[in-house]
Structure formats: C-alpha cells, structure tokens
Amino acid sequence: MEGKYKVIEVKQSVFALNAEKADATRALLKEKGVFLLNLMASPGAGKTTLLRETIKRLSPKYRIAVMEADIDGSCDADAMARDGVKTIQLHTCGLCHMDADMTRHGLDELGLEDVDLIILENIGNLVCPAEFDTGAVRNAMLLSVPEGEDKPLKYPLMFQVSQCVMISKTDTIPFFSYDLAKAKENIRGRNSEAVIIPLSARTGEGVEEWCRWLSDEVEAWKRMN
C-alpha cells in the first residue's frame, strides 16, 4: 500500500512538538538566569524528603521554589508550604507525567523574577515522565534501595535521560541485603555518563555530594547566560 496514503507517526509528532516547547522554556530560563531541575522516581522513593533536605542546605545560597506535580492530593505541597518554601501544586488530573506545556503553565504561575532554582517534583512513575522533556535544564532521579537492583533493566529510558541517578534509602541496604555494586553496574549499563550518588536523607549520607552536584550545575547554567 506504500504511496497510496500518507502515514502519520502521531506519537512522534507529539514528542517533536513537546521537544520544541521544552526548548523554548529552556531559552526563557536561560534569559532569566533561572535553573529548572526535573526530579523523578517511583512512588515513595523519597523525592519529597530529599527535596526538603536540599532546600534546607541550599536556601542560604539560592532563592528556591518548588512545583509539586501530583495526580491528586496536595500533601507534599502542604509540607513544602509549612517549611516556608515558595510552592505551587500542579494537578495532572489523572495524567501520568508532566509535559512541556504543563511545566510552562506552572512556571508562568510561579513567575521567574525572584528565583534562582526551581525544582519540579514529577509524578511518581518510572515510565512516562522519562518520555516527555519538561524544559528542565537537568533531569535527576532517585532509585530507592527497597525497589531492588534490577530496575535499570526494566525501565531503561528513565536512567538514560537522567544526568544524575541517586540510589536512595541506603540506610536500608543491610535490611534488604542490597547489592550496591550490582545496582551501579545496571545503571552504568543504561547510562555510562550519569553521576551516581548513593544517599540517605535519614543518615545524611550523600546529601552533601548531591547538593554540590546541583550547585555546580546551577553555577554552570548561570555562566552560560
């Protein structure tokens, strides 16, 4: 049937349009000197806990704001607001990921004038958020110890699109007889360039290293301006 009709790759065109919008967001962020981080993970991997620790450590240095993306509920945004952090809650109304349009909507509501670093806490999901460029300058993800070492084998794209992969809840390593070397090897198999940081928000292990990585990225972004 070739040549008889036009074949339209709908999914591809959706991704292309999204990528275009994401690039436009990055151009705006660059112009304003604002860094946007997209933080991703499975449900319950410790995104919110790490976020609160990160803000505590970096807020003397940067004006930080948070966008909490959830399908429903607002418990994370409530926690952020209680901490005195500039926060907005984004409801995806059932959708499993944030895309460039939704992220831009959030940024427009938040405003880019009095802020240096914005962190988007994406929907807890190892699949779909990886497919949509949000317009963030960098992607970071958490893989928690209780999830097991094999997740990079099963959810490749998430590991491929993340510049920093944190292995979280390392304080539970003895409990789960977790093989940290195997986990790192599996991550490396998907992304040889990613910075890998084992950490525990509970014991503090690795949190300083993570904050340093993030700080360095924010500074590099500012220098590009």
Add this chain to the structure above:
Amino acid sequence: MEGKYKVIEVKQSVFALNAEKADATRALLKEKGVFLLNLMASPGAGKTTLLRETIKRLSPKYRIAVMEADIDGSCDADAMARDGVKTIQLHTCGLCHMDADMTRHGLDELGLEDVDLIILENIGNLVCPAEFDTGAVRNAMLLSVPEGEDKPLKYPLMFQVSQCVMISKTDTIPFFSYDLAKAKENIRGRNSEAVIIPLSARTGEGVEEWCRWLSDEVEAWKRMN
C-alpha cells in the same frame, strides 16, 4: 463555536473500545473456565516474589501460568521459568501499561486449554495500568511499606479498581516507623469494598490469607461457568 463541528473525545473512545475488548476476553475466559488475575504495583513492591510464593502454595490445586509484562528485559520471566512455571514474556516496547489487546495477544500465545489460573504481572506503575481494563476477572495490587502510607491519596484510581490491596513488606514496618492503621484508612478512603491484606513474602505473614482470597475467587468464577 458549538454546533459548528463535531467534538470527538479521543481518550474516551479509546477507553470504550478497550472495555469492549476486555469484556470479550472475560467472556472467553468464562467459557473456558480460566481465571485471569491482573497483579499491579509500583516498581519493586514485591510482585514477582509474591507471585513465586503464590505459585508454590497454589500449584498443587491449580494449573497456573504467568504472563510477565515488562518494557524491556526478562529477568522475572527467567525466574519463573527456572521455577518450572509455564511463562511468557510480554514486551510493551516502551508502553507504560497493558491494555486489553496486548493481554489478549498474550493469552492467545499462551493457550487456554491446560490452565486454570493465569496471572498477569503488569508493568510496575501506579498510574496507567489502572486506566486500562485488561480483561482480567480480578485486579489485585501491592502497596509496599517503604513507599509510605500516603500513596492512596496520590494515586487514587489504582486503589479504586483493585478488589484486593496487599500491604507488602510488612517485615519492614519497624524500620520505617510505618503507620499501618493510617495506610488502611487511606486505602479505605479510596475503596471501602477492597479486601486489605498486610503481608510479607519474607516472613510468610498474610501469604496464606492472600492465597485463600485468590482461591475463593477462582472457585467462584468456576461456579459461574
């Protein structure tokens, strides 16, 4: 612009078509006296481990087969095959959920002649699998203790469509200072009818109760034939 053009709810029609196909699968399963269970959870909540325990306990009673759905990889299917279980691996090629068509494809490959109970291990994801009826007779899900008590607030649909909600890895309750009563209350808030079973595949707690629930459902389905 009302009345000027036809508005087509694309997503709704996708769901309607999927529901129709899922009903057709259930009709076929009923005719053949085969029970299909759709098992869902976040990545790493313990689906495969529970599945292996379930098969050990129920295989004297039923002829069991497994469909392992993954985006990539085959480590779960390999484990099942090593256990001597009739298994097929379904690759969704990037897709975040199983739908009725994909499930039917798997069932056709597996064959419905020499089997009583088929368990579909869905993609590890608390969002999208809940949106698509696979044609299963029953949905069951695992919420693991390390994920936290608040997940029913954030991922409502998954809890609403599951007839059985297991709270897994209960042996980690002391470690995470987990509030089991709060978790149950949050599940109840989304689904007052669901059977809730706290369990640990490691200690064996609750596994018998889960197998009894599943057995009772299989028997009830057979009686409907």
